[in-house]
Amino acid sequence: MPKRNLIWLALMLLVAGLAVWLGRQWPLAPPPQMAANPFEPLMRLHEKAREHYVDEVPPEAIVGAIRGYLHELDPYCRYILPDQGDYLDRIIHGRRCDLGIRYQIEGSQVVVLGVLPTSPAAAAGIRAGDVVLGVGTTPLCGLSRPAVDVQIEGPPGVPLILSLLRGSQHIAVEVAPAQYSVETVTGIARRGDGSWEYMIEPREHLAYIRIREFATGTAEAFEAVMRSLVERGLKGLVLDLRDNPGGPLQEAVAVADGFLDSGLIVITRGRASHEERYMAHPDRTVPGDIPVVVLINGRTISAPELLAGALKKHRRALLVGTQTYGKDVIQSPFALGPGLGTVVLTTARYYFEEPPPAAIESAATQPSGTVTAAVSPMGTATAAAGRPGRAASRPSRLLRSGEPVGIQPHLVEESGEQAERERLAFWYRMDALPAQPAATAPTTTGPASPDSQPAGEEMEQIRQIDAQLSRALRLLHHPAAFEAFLSEEP
DSSP: OOHHHHHHHHHHHHHHHHHHHHHHHOSSOOOHHHHHOTTHHHHHHHHHHHHHSSSOOOHHHHHHHHHHHHHHHOTTOEEEOGGGHHHHHHHHHOEEEEOOEEEEEETTEEEEEEEOTTSHHHHTTOOTTOEEEEETTEEOTTOOHHHHHHHHHOOTTOOEEEEEEETTEEEEEEEOOEEEEOOSEEOSEEOTTSOEEOEEETTTTEEEEEEOOOOTTHHHHHHHHHHHHHHTTOOEEEEEOTTOOEEEHHHHHHHHHHHOSSSEEEEEEOSSSOOEEEEOOSOOSSOTTSOEEEEEOTTOOSHHHHHHHHHHHTTOSEEEESOOOOOOEEEEEEEOSTTSOEEEEEEEEEESSOOOHHHHHHHHHSOOOOOOOOOOOTTEEEOOOOSTTSOOOOOOOOEETTEEOSOOOSEEOOOOHHHHHHHHHHHHHHHSBOSOOTTOOOOOSSOOOGGGOOOHHHHHHHHHHOHHHHHHHHHHHOHHHHHHHHTSOO
């Protein structure tokens, strides 16, 4: 991006940010000379910095100024540099750009647990059990996990030569990080052919579905899985929305619509955007007599909060876990012009029922708390939940009329730090494909054959680790307790 363009853009944004700050400090109008030319202090600041600052003013200072302005609006707004266009694609379409290797460090060796479907590593034939000895001329033996990540993540499209030990055979594989689609709807365990098993208790016909994030096509994938499960005689469902960082609002609404046959799902309103009302349709995917337990936690953010909140409001599901994050805003991207990048602005909020005007005005003026924000497309509600495997701290949440925005579960079930680490490690391992020919395309729906069933010990392991999941299953086994919790006021 031309440095001159960045400078002018930063000056304009800084002026607006300064005006906001001054407005907060001075209830009365600013001095007439500042109102007449609000750009002048910043222009003079830039001139003084160029003339007197000890070093040459770096372009990063301009980018920081833009991000500072956006942070003054709220912590969710974001500036995306021109060379970060794949970030939008990741959020909207659920794509990653890396090798797609899952690994663990055993002793001093980097051992592949498996590869992600459709990833470059899967196409290159990398298998579970391979030992990655080095990348190019850099040996990996004895390196820490962050150091290994640096070596295998590489720039997009730039081939890496991986030295592998497969049994007693040394082989070299050339593979380049590239974009690939991730599975957003998963089951309880991988089958031997790489597909997912969703029936966690086959004899009782109880199923488990995890929506790990929302992206284009999530609702369609969820519907396909549900139809298959209903055909197999589904009697109860655990829907896992924990650690879900968000995604397109329309996808969350479509999944909610599959559970409901009438009524309001959500209203979206913004100062400069039209009000949208999303209503349920009678042709739902999930029969109304199938009990549903939804798992939520503090890293359930925005779009999955919408889904959980709508199901709770309609008394269609019982929520188990801990309070959700509390991000009820919708964001939209706006290109600043050729070579100037993109800004993502908060453009609306969503509501489960008609909000009074006073509540809308109050919500618009309250601070939103601190969070590392993720970008979202028009009509999208999303935010980044923090690094996988680490329990995210709970920042202050936006309050509306003194009440937390985060969705409260019917039944609070805490999970300790050690249990959380073990649960996240389990899902990290299960996401990877088992050893199989690279050409084999795993399926995600349909009944399992006897030879493709996941190992029973894997199923039992997650039940022992995951107290929230175990509680959900016990509730599905006891209809009276389920109905008692569900009858409480939403």
